[in-house]
């Protein structure tokens with residue numbers, strides 16, 4: 637999803653840093669799919685506070701973990717107390733995405749949990765809304781594009797919504813910074 641977002645944001649004219657948060661579980665024993673993720677993301681750098689400060693817009697994504705943001709992402713958020721207290725995270729344009737196993741597995745809750753976090757930073761939230769037909773096709777979550785691993789056509793539907801969300805974030809950010 638992040639790679640689709642990067643592609644669309646660059647097409648819309650943004651300079652993009654694609655980052656991941658640090659993994660702290662020995663995940664490969666529990667789920668072979670995680671090894672695939674680790675392999676495919678091995679060249680993606682781990683996000684630093686500086687990346688947050690540098691960016692005008694941020695697009696976060698987290699898989700659902702028992703209805704909540706993954707601990708790896710929460711750990712990253714919780715490490716931002718210093719820059720937050722100095723006002724360095726204020727006024728960022730922020731959008732969020734998620735994925736889960738089930739159609740109602742917590743996708744909306746996770747996107748909203750991310751928004752709750754960044755409201756405390758003073759972010760300007762940019763939800764996907766029902767601003768494109770792709771939103772309906774990906775399951776109709778207006779908070780952010782969200783994948784459902786068990787749904788047929790998952791990847792095709794989702795790609796268009798992710799790309800729309802990223803493009804919309806770039807366009808709204810650009811207009812506001814003019």
Ligand SMILES: Cc1cc2nc3c(=O)[nH]c(=O)nc-3n(C[C@H](O)[C@H](O)[C@H](O)COP(=O)(O)O)c2cc1C
Pocket residue numbers: 669670673699700701702703704735736737738739740741742783785
């Ligand atoms: C600890 C844990 C908790 C999870 N909780 C949920 C859940 O509450 N609802 C759901 O639909 N999927 C849940 N999942 C499945 C993930 O959300 C799903 O695998 C995700 O879409 C893909 O991310 P992943 O590749 O990191 O697992 C959970 C997975 C793990 C490992």
